[in-house]
Amino acid sequence: MKEHTTFQAGNPQTRIKKSLEKSAPSHRFYSQEHLESDLHGNTDRKINDKLIRTFDDVQLLSEGDLIYSMISGQGALVSKKHAGYLFTQNFVKIEPHKDVSKKYLLYLLNENTKVKKQIELKLQGSMVRKVTISVLKDIVLPVLPNFEKQELIGSLYLNQLRLETLKMKRLNQEHLVMMETLTRITDGV
Numbered sequence: 001m002k003e004h005t006t007f008q009a010g011n012p013q014t015r016i017k018k019s020l021e022k023s024a025p026s027h028r029f030y031s032q033e034h035l036e037s038d039l040h041g042n043t044d045r046k047i048n049d050k051l052i053r054t055f056d057d058v059q060l061l062s063e064g065d066l067i068y069s070m071i072s073g074q075g076a077l078v079s080k081k082h083a084g085y086l087f088t089q090n091f092v093k094i095e096p097h098k099d100v101s102k103k104y105l106l107y108l109l110n111e112n113t114k115v116k117k118q119i120e121l122k123l124q125g126s127m128v129r130k131v132t133i134s135v136l137k138d139i140v141l142p143v144l145p146n147f148e149k150q151e152l153i154g155s156l157y158l159n160q161l162r163l164e165t166l167k168m169k170r171l172n173q174e175h176l177v178m179m180e181t182l183t184r185i186t187d188g189v
Contacts, residue, residue: 038077
């Protein structure tokens with residue numbers, strides 16, 4: 001994968017010097033919950049943000065960045081809502097070269113069995129199951145289709161995830177309505 005991308009590691013959280021000064025810039029930490037929210041297009045979900053004030057130069061995310069969790073082995077495209085969030089060493093920002101679509105690369109990292117198997121093989125025998133940048137760099141990507149086809153596949157993948165999220169929201173709402181109805185019926189008995 002190293003011939004198709006560049007990698008930017010997040011800030012080591014323990015090295016960020018916290019400031020108590022009100023003039024220090026305030027940053028929100030990007031978490032696994034934010035990643036899942038971005039991946040599934042569920043950014044209206046309430047997440048308790050962890051904040052830090054620091055004068056340190058820190059790595060921040062931009063809308064559309066491809067972010068990958070070294071802990072969960074899952075990636076997402078950063079939403080507008082999470083642009084400007086600080087990312088730690090538990091994440092890596094992956095910037096594909098111009099011949100590779102971010103959406104398609106995201107699909108490969110999250111869903112392609114050959115790519116996932118390569119990652120899994122590198123982690124076998126390891127006590128700490130954390131993906132490293134070197135593991136990601138060593139991934140051999142399948143033959144890439146043309147850019148337009150990559151974009152199409154990636155867009156279909158993201159649309160499917162969002163559709164599944166909307167269906168789950170609707171099912172949860174229907175469940176709540178049914179439970180309220182049952183409660184009214186049983187209270188009336």
